[in-house]
């Protein structure tokens with residue numbers, strides 16, 4: 215009998231218990247072992263559940279119990295999750311987690327401990343909720359050199375943008391709904407400001423490129439400044455606005471990585487990824503583009519990935535099967551200011567032609583965008599230019615009397 219401990223009984227943790235008890239027979243069959251949840255650690259009490267007797271409040275009970283072989287950490291946050299996970303691994307227990315903050319910050323260190331102890335540290339649920347992406351990237355695509363990964367990695371912001379685009383719903387109402395549905399992080403700033411997507415693209419890039427990419431080295435911009443007017447200009451351009459995380463490795467091994475809202479063409483596979491769904495494009499040198507799609511957040515989709523990792527730990531007891539990357543001292547990430555991309559801008563003006571002439575002078579050739587219902591302003595899309603040049607040119611537009619009302623990157627996916 216394999217004894218398991220669950221740390222956290224919130225949205226994901228309660229889903230893990232639900233999936234485990236509902237599908238226990240098939241789960242045990244797939245794991246090849248009988249399994250039981252011995253403890254559930256949480257700060258609160260949960261009376262009236264069929265498994266209410268499992269709840270404990272002291273982590274020491276779990277770490278000191280040799281019968282507990284696999285621990286699922288679904289509490290979230292960096293502390294005390296890091297200390298708890300580290301101690302479990304050091305005690306010879308395999309750990310699975312849905313906690314991207316933990317993996318993005320401490321993945322290399324925890325993987326090194328797991329490898330040394332010959333236990334597993336798995337985190338399929340940390341990216342893309344219920345979408346299988348970590349295992350395919352690490353195992354099924356292992357024969358490829360991965361050149362690029364780009365995707366919609368945050369369910370909450372994609373849900374908000376979809377509600378804004380399709381229903382004209384106010385940002386705050388859409389966020390409230392995402393929180394009620396259990397999609398958002400405890401502090402939704404992490405979703406809205408792109409921090410959650412940044413953690414996820416860091417995890418994917420670390421697996422793909424074999425070295426730890428730290429969130430603090432990644433330029434990150436969220437969707438809080440996106441307006442319904444920007445949405446209309448994107449439509450006039452022939453696309454939609456999405457929050458995109460992307461990472462690309464050049465021939466020297468340097469990584470360009472960024473999270474920001476972006477115009478994506480209506481024909482792009484990412485354009486049709488709506489609601490809480492995530493879509494992740496992986497470009498391999500042998501496979502070409504492979505796209506992963508599914509529910510990126512929510513109780514049961516995420517729990518599905520956590521329980522699958524638990525099964526893997528049980529089935530592969532004594533075999534290290536986790537993805538692996540090393541912590542690197544030198545920074546592998548290129549300064550985003552040294553990279554190039556196209557931009558959409560929206561400026562206030564009395565005469566659109568004059569504003570567009572000024573834009574040409576400052577940005578080079580531009581493509582005008584017109585939304586008939588919006589007066590006293592004009593939108594345009596630049597060619598590929600340097601990030602720094604774009605920043606300077608936008609400032610110069612303002613100095614010339616054309617206040618910038620919106621500025622979003624334009625992608626060619």
Ligand SMILES: NC(=O)C1=CN([C@@H]2O[C@H](COP(=O)(O)OP(=O)(O)OC[C@H]3O[C@@H](n4cnc5c(N)ncnc54)[C@H](OP(=O)(O)O)[C@@H]3O)[C@@H](O)[C@H]2O)C=CC1
Nearest residue numbers: 222223224225226256257288289290312313396511512516
């Ligand atoms: N919700 C989602 O759709 C997804 C979430 N994730 C990740 O999964 C993790 C959990 O998310 P979610 O379930 O939504 O979060 P919740 O806040 O709903 O659940 C966390 C639970 O853990 C408990 N907890 C927190 N700290 C401790 C502690 N020190 N000791 C014991 N219990 C503790 C909390 O108690 P209390 O409420 O009293 O603080 C709460 O019950 C996060 O890392 C999140 O980023 C990943 C993919 C999708």
Ligand SMILES: N[C@@H](CC=O)C(=O)O
Nearest residue numbers: 368369370398399511
């Ligand atoms: N808050 C996250 C939850 C899953 O990672 C999201 O909205 O994607």
